[in-house]
Amino acid sequence: MKRVxxxxxxxxxxxxxxxxxxxxxxxxxxxxxxSLELRDAQRYVPSRIxxxxxxxxVTVELKNTGNxxxxxxxxxLGVPEAVKVEGGKTGSATFTAPAxxxxxxFQCTEPGHAEAGMVGEVVVQ
Ligand SMILES: [Cu+2]
Numbered sequence: 001m002k003r004v005x006x007x008x009x010x011x012x013x014x015x016x017x018x019x020x021x022x023x024x025x026x027x028x029x030x031x032x033x034x035s036l037e038l039r040d041a042q043r044y045v046p047s048r049i050x051x052x053x054x055x056x057x058v059t060v061e062l063k064n065t066g067n068x069x070x071x072x073x074x075x076x077l078g079v080p081e082a083v084k085v086e087g088g089k090t091g092s093a094t095f096t097a098p099a100x101x102x103x104x105x106f107q108c109t110e111p112g113h114a115e116a117g118m119v120g121e122v123v124v125q
Contacts, residue, residue, distance in 0.1 A: 026050050029122065033059050038085060040066030042108070042116035050123040052097045058122070062091045070113065074106035077122060082109040097124045 025046035027034045030053065037045040052058055064070050064085040073082035077095045085091040098104060101124050108118035 029058055032057055033061065035061040035063065036072075036120070038062055038064040038066060038070035038072075038108070038118075040068050040087075042113045042118040044108075044118060044120040047120035048123065049120070050125075052122055052124045054097055054099050054101060054124050056097050057094065058097055059092055059094045062093060064089055064091075069110055070118070071109045072106055073109045074104065074122075076104040077106060079106070097122070101125050 026048035027036070027046050028051050029049040030051040034049045036047075036049075039045055049058070049060065060072065062070075062072055062083065062085045064087055067087040069084055069086050071082035071084040072091075072093045073079055074095070077098070079093050079095050083091055083093040104122045104124065106120050106122065107114040110118075
């Protein structure tokens with residue numbers, strides 16, 4: 001009986017964390033500029049850049065408001081070398097959006113961060 005209750009609790013927490021975080025946290029990238037905050041809870045805020053035009057040039061401002069080093073890296077978006085930003089500093093990553101519409105992932109390459117949820121996506125449409 002106790003085991004069932006615990007399992008239900010875990011499912012509830014996972015569902016909650018997945019839904020709330022990404023749905024509202026997005027930024028319009030149609031201007032070619034987007035600003036993301038890099039946080040020590042190991043996440044990007046927002047974690048979605050939407051309305052990016054195929055083939056357009058996009059500059060992502062990276063504002064690290066935490067104490068740890070964080071980064072932005074994406075093979076899909078042509079940013080194979082991680083752009084690292086130290087705690088309290090800012091940086092930027094520039095890429096040319098893929099010609100094909102779709103959703104492209106980016107991530108933090110610091111050990112354990114992507115696994116902890118520090119991933120995001122760019123929606124090209
Ligand atoms: Cu990180």
